[in-house]
Amino acid sequence: MPLPPCPRITLPDLPRPRAWMVLLGAMAAALPLATAIPDGSSHTVAAEPAVPVAPPPVPADRGPQPAPAPVPDIRSQVVWRASIAHGTANDGWLENGVVLPPEGPGFYTYNPVTQTRPNLPGRRTATATMVRDLIDLGEWWAGRHPAGPRLGIGDLSQTSGGAFELHASHRNGTDADIRLPRRDGVEGPADPSIYDRGMTQEVVDWWVRRGVQFIFYGPHLSVSGPAGEVEVWPNHDDHLHVRIPDPDGTGN
Numbered sequence: 001m002p003l004p005p006c007p008r009i010t011l012p013d014l015p016r017p018r019a020w021m022v023l024l025g026a027m028a029a030a031l032p033l034a035t036a037i038p039d040g041s042s043h044t045v046a047a048e049p050a051v052p053v054a055p056p057p058v059p060a061d062r063g064p065q066p067a068p069a070p071v072p073d074i075r076s077q078v079v080w081r082a083s084i085a086h087g088t089a090n091d092g093w094l095e096n097g098v099v100l101p102p103e104g105p106g107f108y109t110y111n112p113v114t115q116t117r118p119n120l121p122g123r124r125t126a127t128a129t130m131v132r133d134l135i136d137l138g139e140w141w142a143g144r145h146p147a148g149p150r151l152g153i154g155d156l157s158q159t160s161g162g163a164f165e166l167h168a169s170h171r172n173g174t175d176a177d178i179r180l181p182r183r184d185g186v187e188g189p190a191d192p193s194i195y196d197r198g199m200t201q202e203v204v205d206w207w208v209r210r211g212v213q214f215i216f217y218g219p220h221l222s223v224s225g226p227a228g229e230v231e232v233w234p235n236h237d238d239h240l241h242v243r244i245p246d247p248d249g250t251g252n
């Protein structure tokens with residue numbers, strides 16, 4: 001019975017072996033397996049592995065290599081909503097608050113009561129504008145200080161705003177506390193003896209460029225900025241307090 005015809009197999013267009021590779025292979029195959037030893041006898045030993053052969057060079061015409069998997073944007077972790085800052089930061093509330101992720105590029109969150117991280121979701125809720133600003137700040141900071149330390153983001157507002165322990169304001173999603181970056185690079189509590197003045201000023205300058213209503217800093221810190229925007233305030237020697245303008249502009 002005649003054999004069925006062989007299917008035609010198309011071989012991929014592989015690079016042709018180089019002459020030296022062919023020669024190496026032939027030499028490896030022909031190497032003597034017996035090695036003479038001084039007592040005159042001869043022992044058969046296993047052949048040593050051939051000299052490592054370099055992988056064939058990548059052909060220049062292979063085409064573009066697949067791109068590495070993209071890093072998911074931190075913004076995709078956020079449940080964005082049309083938030084509304086009602087009333088004022090000192091006497092208001094927050095509708096459709098947006099939760100800042102527990103950490104992201106250039107930032108982490110911390111609970112100022114326990115000084116642990118991350119902060120609770122019910123303490124890191126704010127208007128969508130504030131959350132977007134903080135993510136933008138973190139990304140900018142990560143690009144500027146890739147070796148750290150990251151910025152510590154403290155309390156924003158509670159889920160629906162309103163009165164918030166420790167704070168006279170932080171009631172309608174337009175306030176954020178930011179730890180002072182430390183000179184020793186530790187991501188932890190800071191005070192006037194250990195904060196990095198230059199890095200702290202960078203944070204202040206970023207917010208001034210972004211457009212703030214106020215930045216408050218402690219009386220024992222050396223920070224500067226436009227009068228009326230960057231102001232000294234008691235009890236702010238370990239963090240900056242940032243307030244953005246009412247993002248929805250309703251003021252009600």
Ligand SMILES: [Zn+2]
Nearest residue numbers: 175176177241
């Ligand atoms: Zn504050």
